Amino acid sequence: MNTRTAFSYLARTWQLQVPKHFQSIAGLSSRAYSSSTPTPTMALKPPQPAARVADRRQDVWTIVNEGAAASPKQPIVNMGQGFFGYNPPEFIINAAKQALDKVECNQYSPTRGRPRLKKALADAYSPLWGRKLNPDTEITITTGANEGMLSAFMGFIEEGDEVIIFEPFFDQYISNIEMPGGKIVYVPLHPPPNGATQDSSAGEWSVDFAELEAAISPKTKMIVLNTPHNPVGKVFSKEELLKIGELCVKNNIIILSDEVYDRLYYVPFTRIATLSPEIESLTLTVGSAGKNFYATGWRVGWLIGPPHLIQYAAAAHTRICYSSVSxxxxxxxxxxxxxxxxxFWTSAVKEMKGKMDRFNEIWKELDLPFSDPEGGYFVLVNMKKVKVPDGYPFPDHVKDRPRDFRLSWFLIQEVGVAAIPPTEFYTDANAHIGEDWLRFAVCKNDDVLENAKERLRGLKKYISS
Incomplete structure (x- = not known):
């Protein structure tokens, strides 16, 4: 059977809708494959997705974007997603432009990262570690911090291994742990008891160490720590980190310390890997150039850790994406x-803290309690006093979600400000902890922050004492 005959046969047999530019090849007319001649049929089922992505509810980012598109308050002020509203400083932008002129910078980098960047990181972090870091054996460059964490999970987690994470959590942790077959064990951060009635510090969100210890089992392989914390803004104290570290040493648990906001802290900041040689031997520290340099789209991250941990995370990274953007x-x-x-580091902290303080003036004006961040660029605001009118027309996929989803939708529609509902970062069992809060990102231009404040004054008529 020649090609022409075969194509004609397949078109008729499987009722193919052949594009016109192929019909002459097959010698077909539009009537040839719409013949009433009986043909075999197949009851094809759609391909089944993997369990890790099946039965997922509509994600928060889609809901917020959908709400923004439907809102009459255009354009929406986006205080939801944590991307910067301004460029990196000029010396970094110029470095990126100049790199494009170098032949070697437009080709594959070594899988563990470009030597210049690894050396620069070793030089920058060695004083913080109190010893000289080896750029070749203790640092690996990844395609963003998220891929670095995935590499750590892929390098160590196998089917049935347990990983402890604190709630609320960065949502990417979940799928990254589940992909290699890990089981997640959740431990909540408890908000300040008076958080619904008065301003508080993000540091008051606390770990119940009895709960943490009870979550550890013989299957516990890893614990994920995030400091400064997203979305809470908590900087874990040295005392808290010591307790966590000692539990991990006692039980031989790897610590994955997500420190992507490690240059934006407003209270003393301790890196858990620096607390003792025993804790350091179990710790992989995650960093991000995107967060450090206002360039979240660059996707340049890294892992710092002892060679016996780095080598396996680096091996997984090589298999995930081979190398990162040169x-x-x-x-x-x-x-x-x-x-x-x-x-830069000093000005970055000063500028972000200034933005945070100026933006948070609106909550004092509205008498809405907020959790004052100790680091990062997110602020949680308690919206318990905001009363949504009875019978408000929420779409079906929003009205059945926790209250913060409805609050988020309501703010977008009524005042034109987008914020993120933090129960997206909780399990259903603990969603009640976060359902009265909303997360706002302040890493925006000052005029955007002022516009948001002016719009948020529109909430006054919905606030009750």
């Missing part, structure tokens, strides 16, 4: 090399 690794290296001489 020119932006080079630019990130320049960022670290020149940050101090440009006074």
């Amino acid at each position: 020119p932006l690794q080079e630019a990130a290296a320049v960022g670290f090399e020149e940050a101090d001489k440009n006074g």
Whole structure:
């Protein structure tokens, strides 16, 4: 059977809708494959998705974007997603442009990262570690912090291994742990007892260490720590970290310390890997150039840890994406090399804290309690006093979600400000902890923050004492 005959046969047999530009090849007319001649039929079922992505509810980002598109208050002020509203500083932008002119920066980088960036990181972090880090054996570059964490999970987690995470959590942790077959064990951070009635510190969100210890089992392989914390803004104290570290040493549990906001802290900040040699031997520290340099789209991250941990995370990274984006690794290296001489780290903290303090004035004006962040660029605000009118027309996929989803939708529709409902970062069992709060990102231009404040004054008529 020649090609022409075969194509004609397949079209008739399987009732193919052949594009017109192929019909002449097969010698077919539009009537040839719409013949009434009986043909075999197949009852094809759609391909089945993997369990890790099946039966997922509509995600928060889609809901917020959908709400924004439907809102009469256009354009919406986006205080939801944590991307910066402004560019990296000029010396870093220039480094990225210059990297594109270098042949080697437009080709594959070594799988563990460009030597210049690894050295720049070792030089930057060695003083914080109190010893010299080896750039070749203790650092690996990843395609963003998220891929770094996935590499850590893929390097160590097998079917049935348990991983402890604190609620609320960065939502990407969940799928990253489940992909290699890990089982997640949740331990909640408890909000301040008076958080619904008065302002509080993010540091008052607390760990119940009896709950944490009870969550540990012989199958516990890893614990995930996030400090400064997203979305709470908590910086774990040295005392809290010591307790966590000692439990991990006692039970031989790997610590994955997500420290992507490690240059944005407003209270003393302790890196858990620096507390003792025993704790350091179990710790992988995650970092992010995107968060450090206002460039979340660059997707340049890293892992720092002892060789006996790094080698397996690096092996997984190689199998996930082989190597990370070359020119932006080079630019990130320049960022670290020149940050101090440009006074960047100091100005970054000062500017973000200023934005945070100025934006949070609106909550004092509205008498809505907020949790004052100790680090990062998110603030949680308690909206218990906001009364949504009875019978408000929420879409079906929103009205059955926790109250913070309805609050988020309501704010978008009525005042034109988007914020993120934090119960997206909780299990259903603990969603009640976060259902009166909303998360706002302040990493925006000052005029955007002022616009948001003006719009939020529209909530006054919905607030009761």
